[in-house]
Amino acid sequence: xxxxRIVDAARAEFAQHGSAGTTIRAVARAADVDPAxxxxxxxxxxxxxxxxxxxxxxxxESVARTWTTPVPQLGTAxxxxxxxxxxxxxxxxxxxxxxxxxxxxxxxxxxxxxVVEGQLMGVSQLGADAADRRKRSGLISSQIMGLxxxxxxxxxxxxxxxxxxxxxxxxxxxxxxxxxxxLG
Numbered sequence: 001x002x003x004x005r006i007v008d009a010a011r012a013e014f015a016q017h018g019s020a021g022t023t024i025r026a027v028a029r030a031a032d033v034d035p036a037x038x039x040x041x042x043x044x045x046x047x048x049x050x051x052x053x054x055x056x057x058x059x060x061e062s063v064a065r066t067w068t069t070p071v072p073q074l075g076t077a078x079x080x081x082x083x084x085x086x087x088x089x090x091x092x093x094x095x096x097x098x099x100x101x102x103x104x105x106x107x108x109x110x111x112x113x114x115v116v117e118g119q120l121m122g123v124s125q126l127g128a129d130a131a132d133r134r135k136r137s138g139l140i141s142s143q144i145m146g147l148x149x150x151x152x153x154x155x156x157x158x159x160x161x162x163x164x165x166x167x168x169x170x171x172x173x174x175x176x177x178x179x180x181x182x183l184g
Contacts, residue, residue, distance in 0.1 A: 003041045003051075006031045008093070010052040015096035019049055019105045046107065053098045053108050055115060059091045064123045071126075075140075075176030076168060082144045083164045086152050099145070099153050116141055126179060139178040147171060 009030035013022040024045055028035040042048040062081060069077040085091045102109045121141055127133035147167070151159045159167070177183075 002033065002037065006033060006038055006041060006048070007051050010048050011093040011097045014049060014052055015093055015100050017100075019045075019101040019108070024048070049101065049105065049108060050111070053094065053101065053111060055094055055098070055119075056091055059085055059088075059094075060115075060119050063120055067123045067125065071180050072176075074126075074179045075174075076172040078140060078144065079168055079172050079175055080164070082148060083167065086148060092152070095148065096153060099149060116145075135183065136178050139183070140175055143171065143175055143178070 006027065010022070010027045013027050013030060017026075022045070024035050024038050027048065028038050031038075038048060042051055062085075066077050066081045067074075086095060098108060098112055102112045121134065121137035124133055124137035124140075126136040147159070150156045151162075151167070162170075
């Protein structure tokens, strides 16, 4: 319970300030605990970052389920999954913390790579063979992650204020092309 409160505070701090701008003291202050408790539970700032950037299992399971959507609706389903995840009070802060820190923190970057390749792209059954599957799911992931950075992390307009339906209308057709179109 106390460790969970610390992780929640850490996610918010890492999402807002990145790894370099987050301190144990700031996390402790946000969690309303003594900094010694943060060290007690997590050992170091790196241990705290690792705990704060673990994606919730329920989200990973929903990603796997979404990949089973019938092919003609898959682009839209994947995009709606991402939009819902970023709006979720538990999942959104984790995603923000991961994307905010992965560019500068090798351990978080490696975790992101493992999650994307293994649990986001790895469950895809697209394509004629393994290379085609990886290419298609990689292109889908790149579009979704780029959109997430623009919309949720950097809050670039007009993407940041577009409705979910507007985003789906604009982006889902491109994702669908990666699902079942000619990539030649």
